[in-house]
Amino acid sequence: MCGIVGVVGKSDVNLQLYDALTMLQHRGQDAAGIVTCDRNRLCQQKANGLVRDVFRTRHMQRLTGNFGIGHVRYPTAGSSGPALAQPFYVNSPYGISLAHNGNLTNVQEIADEIFQQDLRHINTDSDSEALLNVFAHELHKQGKLQPSPEDIFEAMRAVHKRIRGGYACVALIVGYGIVAFRDPNGIRPLVYGKRETDAGTEYMVASESVALDVLGYEVVRDVRPGEVLYIELDGTLHAEQCAEDPKLHPCIFEHVYFARPDSIIDGISVHKARLRQGEYLAEKILRERPDHDIDVVIPIPDSSRSAGQAVAHKLGVKFREGMVKNRYIGRTFIMPGQKQRKKSVRQKLNPIPLEFRGKNVLLVDDSIVRGTTCKQIVQMAREAGAAKVYFATAAPAVKYPNVYGIDMPSASELVASGRTEKEVQDEIGADWLVYQDLQDLVAASAEGNTEVDGFDTSVFDGTYVTGDVDDDYFAALDQARSDAAKEKKAAGDGAGQSAVI
Numbered sequence: 344m345c346g347i348v349g350v351v352g353k354s355d356v357n358l359q360l361y362d363a364l365t366m367l368q369h370r371g372q373d374a375a376g377i378v379t380c381d382r383n384r385l386c387q388q389k390a391n392g393l394v395r396d397v398f399r400t401r402h403m404q405r406l407t408g409n410f411g412i413g414h415v416r417y418p419t420a421g422s423s424g425p426a427l428a429q430p431f432y433v434n435s436p437y438g439i440s441l442a443h444n445g446n447l448t449n450v451q452e453i454a455d456e457i458f459q460q461d462l463r464h465i466n467t468d469s470d471s472e473a474l475l476n477v478f479a480h481e482l483h484k485q486g487k488l489q490p491s492p493e494d495i496f497e498a499m500r501a502v503h504k505r506i507r508g509g510y511a512c513v514a515l516i517v518g519y520g521i522v523a524f525r526d527p528n529g530i531r532p533l534v535y536g537k538r539e540t541d542a543g544t545e546y547m548v549a550s551e552s553v554a555l556d557v558l559g560y561e562v563v564r565d566v567r568p569g570e571v572l573y574i575e576l577d578g579t580l581h582a583e584q585c586a587e588d589p590k591l592h593p594c595i596f597e598h599v600y601f602a603r604p605d606s607i608i609d610g611i612s613v614h615k616a617r618l619r620q621g622e623y624l625a626e627k628i629l630r631e632r633p634d635h636d637i638d639v640v641i642p643i644p645d646s647s648r649s650a651g652q653a654v655a656h657k658l659g660v661k662f663r664e665g666m667v668k669n670r671y672i673g674r675t676f677i678m679p680g681q682k683q684r685k686k687s688v689r690q691k692l693n694p695i696p697l698e699f700r701g702k703n704v705l706l707v708d709d710s711i712v713r714g715t716t717c718k719q720i721v722q723m724a725r726e727a728g729a730a731k732v733y734f735a736t737a738a739p740a741v742k743y744p745n746v747y748g749i750d751m752p753s754a755s756e757l758v759a760s761g762r763t764e765k766e767v768q769d770e771i772g773a774d775w776l777v778y779q780d781l782q783d784l785v786a787a788s789a790e791g792n793t794e795v796d797g798f799d800t801s802v803f804d805g806t807y808v809t810g811d812v813d814d815d816y817f818a819a820l821d822q823a824r825s826d827a828a829k830e831k832k833a834a835g836d837g838a839g840q841s842a843v844i
């Protein structure tokens with residue numbers, strides 16, 4: 344789940360892009376990049392690392408120009424090396440740079456077309472570089488020295504037809520402006536806003552509304568599924584629907600885990616959705632154990648705090664922050680390898696024993712994916728003296744791979760895949776495990792916006808909203824991106840740029 348941002352401003356936009364990327368850091372911790380454009384010259388800085396490490400003062404001074412784009416990366420395709428840090432760049436036509444959040448499911452097919460039909464070269468195994476080349480080729484085909492808004496929309500109509508999967512993108516066209524677009528299912532989020540200055544209106548497009556809030560932009564609206572925005576350098580904004588049958592099917596995992604609670608996505612407050620998840624979860628607990636003996640509800644920071652509060656409130660039991668989070672350790676789930684994830688849970692979370700000693704505790708987390716976090720947390724709770732350790736999650740069991748921008752490539756790595764709930768409970772060592780029901784998770788989000796046509800819930804039910812993901816793709820994904828495959832690559836065995844998943 345990467346984070347993207349684009350700004351067309353009235354003065355240098357480097358600091359705005361930096362601040363916006365900092366607000367989106369929770370979406371990607373592997374690499375960061377900014378591209379700005381100053382008098383038809385691109386300025387770029389990108390590298391592996393967190394935003395604060397990638398951009399030093401000397402880089403910021405060089406990133407001049409009044410329009411630019413930025414990216415924080417969480418890899419779902421290709422390696423996690425510096426060559427795949429975004430934005431990507433192609434010099435023809437015009438000079439285009441692009442940042443992508445999501446994942447394409449027909450990248451192998453596109454890569455072949457790009458080489459054999461479009462006569463273009465892609466240099467990495469990134470799906471985003473392939474996407475950029477499709478866009479560039481389709482824009483080139485319009486054959487204009489100066490592209491009009493209609494040329495850009497026509498090119499994008501073709502892009503939507505050629506690529507499949509999840510994509511929210513910002514692209515900078517040298518000398519002309521910024522193009523922003525969202526896939527025809529609106530799987531990945533994208534929102535835009537404006538702010539007035541003495542010199543005129545400035546526009547920002549970003550993955551989440553928090554980036555706009557903090558920079559003083561007023562949210563205009565979410566980019567619609569399939570829609571394309573083109574913001575010219577003088578601040579003129581054009582918007583056009585470029586997909587044939589757009590539907591709003593946003594990824595529900597944004598509401599469970601990815602997005603910040605203070606963001607509003609497709610009109611749905613993430614915090615509110617999480618509170619409702621907690622209420623539904625508490626109702627289920629009360630249905631299953633009306634005479635429960637829970638003494639205290641303890642959330643697993645950070646992402647389950649909103650849901651945990653609602654669970655405690657509805658159950659009528661105490662809510663205590665019994666796990667202290669080390670604020671200098673990032674999100675563990677989006678770390679690239681299992682060894683690092685496992686080690687980081689213990690570094691990140693530490694119990695306050697007096698909240699556990701002699702008590703029946705209900706630990707609440709937003710989700711159980713690989714089981715890395717909950718296994719260690721249950722153990723910590725026991726060591727801290729808990730009498731009984733119950734575990735509840737605001738999401739149902741995660742059983743299927745994700746193909747739209749979350750790095751869950753192998754069912755075999757998911758603790759709930761092929762196991763019953765009782766078996767997962769035993770595996771994580773809890774005295775009782777409660778999962779949210781899928782219909783309740785959907786209701787918790789859907790109550791926030793009636794315009795949503797449905798959610799992508801594929802990791803829970805194996806139904807993929809694009810309807811076109813086949814077994815071969817899953818097999819290739821598993822082979823290319825499982826933890827075992829990544830370890831093998833890291834050790835130098837099988838390294839290279841040829842696998843394009």
Ligand SMILES: O=P(O)(O)OC[C@H]1O[C@H](OP(=O)(O)OP(=O)(O)O)[C@H](O)[C@@H]1O
Pocket residue numbers: 600643644645646647673674675676677708709710711712713714715716717
């Ligand atoms: O079952 P697992 O594979 O461990 O994955 C699930 C856990 O990972 C995430 O936390 P993370 O530490 O990434 O971020 P957070 O601080 O936002 O909760 C999520 O909130 C769960 O706690």
Ligand SMILES: NC(=O)CC[C@H](N)C(=O)O
Pocket residue numbers: 344345346416417418419420421427443444445446447469470471748749
């Ligand atoms: N999580 C994402 O959005 C990843 C974007 C792109 N597929 C990459 O791997 O760089």
Ligand SMILES: [Mg+2]
Pocket residue numbers: 643644645646647708709716
């Ligand atoms: Mg967590």
